[in-house]
Amino acid sequence: MHDIKIHDVSFSYAGSDKLVLKDINVDVEGGEFVCILGQSGCGKSTLLRLIAGLEDCTTGEILVDGEKIHGASLNRGVVFQDYGLFPWKTAGANITLALKKKFPDWDKNHLKERTIELLKAVGLDESVYRKYPKELSGGMKQRCAIASAFGIDPPILLMDEPFGALDAVTRSMLQDMVLKLWEKQEDKKTVFFVTHDVDEAMILANRIIVLGQSPSNIIFDVKIPDEKRTTRDSRFEDPESIKLRNELLRQINQDVEAHVQTVQ
Incomplete structure (x- = not known):
């Protein structure tokens, strides 16, 4: 635990x-x-x-x-206030980057499927996968950061x-x-x-x-x-209370x- x-x-x-x-x-x-x-x-x-x-x-x-x-x-996964997303990578690529570190044996298709699952889990549409951070609102960026943190499944x-x-x-x-x-x-x-x-x-x-x-x-x-x-x-x-x-x-x-x- x-x-x-x-x-x-x-x-x-x-x-x-x-x-x-x-x-x-x-x-x-x-x-x-x-x-x-x-x-x-x-x-x-x-x-x-x-x-x-x-x-x-x-x-x-x-x-x-x-x-x-x-x-x-x-x-130990970390979520910062400033989102921690690389601006030159799409939202999907940012999340995939974290997944690669935890699951180096996964192929590209598996990584993409899991990334889209995570985006949906935090209430984002699949289309966000291809968008860059500058195209997202603050709330959407933070959802991506949370998806990334939960994606590596840290205890x-x-x-x-x-x-x-x-x-x-x-x-x-x-x-x-x-x-x-x-x-x-x-x-x-x-x-x-x-x-x-x-x-x-x-x-x-x-x-x-x-x-x-x-x-x-x-x-x-x-x-x-x-x-x-x-x-x-x-x-x-x-x-x-x-x-x-x-x-x-x-x-x-x-x-x-x-x-x-x-x-x-």
Whole structure:
């Protein structure tokens, strides 16, 4: 199930003694959908990059099933906010490129068939296969990026504010799509989803981790039982959802106020 253990992790960029993350400790069970929530600049994306193996911990370690992470891996798919599509390749070629890395023995016909299946799975027409990124809307580009990430079928999926640049309607549609893709899997992926939006975190996650201001550590961590998962309607009507929403906002606001007072 690919459990992830983050032990005593701190991080600073090379040549700097200023910590971005400090003493992060968290154990995540395989199949959890974890939203990393916090203000802009608090280190959410940095933590995601450490889990992806795109950066190295300054101190501490991150383990997947007991094995220390060393560099990027096809077992950890990443979806970025900027879509991650090569503009000189068609949407189909972008997805096929990822599939080739995971399934090098597949022939061209198999790759194309699977790519079209993935496009349809994320609600896109087959005609998108031949279009270039410049011909697609932001929502369509992000659907292609998600199709590519799910296509390599990684047990761990890392998503860095993938819907932050989208309009509210498209954002809601893609939130629902990702949640359905995750829920329908018998062997659920472990998902880390970075956001600064409390409502987005509540709708998607069955666990929410809040990071404080830099140098960041975990200031709040809550698991949400399946029977108490928040929906778009319940977040404004259900007492438990309202209570959780208020607590998340309280934690973030208190941390910001404490940080401002420290700076002053």
